[in-house]
Amino acid sequence: LAKTTQPISMDSYEGQEVNITCSHNNIATNDYITWYQQFPSQGPRFIIQGYKTKVTNEVASLFIPADRKSSTLSLPRVSLSDTAVYYCLVAYNAGNNRKLIWGLGTSLAVNP
């Protein structure tokens, strides 16, 4: 059964590094893992995407182990403006179809 699992909530303080892990046991072989950030009353915003090992951009890093059954979004030195909900999005093979499954989201609260 395809499932994308992530912690419901996390708390942090300004300046700390935050790591959010998503579990996706049955990920499709050739698909990417994608992370989004969402603020209240706005659409999700793309953060980062990766297939394996490590990907880094100006906002975050994404770590993916060799078995690809999980991924970890790393936000360096968070600020108050990083308070948001973070979703992982993973593709699974469902018979002849390809299905995108969203995690339930991790609500990150960054405190002063």
Next chain:
Amino acid sequence: DTEVTQTPKHLVMGMTNKKSLKCEQHMGHRAMYWYKQKAKKPPELMFVYSYEKLSINESVPSRFSPECPNSSLLNLHLHALQPEDSALYLCASSLDTFNEKLFFGSGTQLSVL
């Protein structure tokens, strides 16, 4: 231009009303999506258009009717909605349906009375 524009931002409608949600993108994306999102839940896929043709309908009730007039526009026609249909309706686009890098609009917050 990397924006997906949705109108209106807010909509209140009665159960007998007919209304339409509009979405526009000028990124040359060939896949466009409608999602429904309830509070504290992830987005829930409703429809996917690929090259202006409906490719996925996630068993959405017929009171929701999508339309893709051209490669830049996507509409969602609403008729005889129920109060439980109140939600944030999000439009998104991507290069194609095999690309999970989705660009979302800000959504339409819909209230059905």
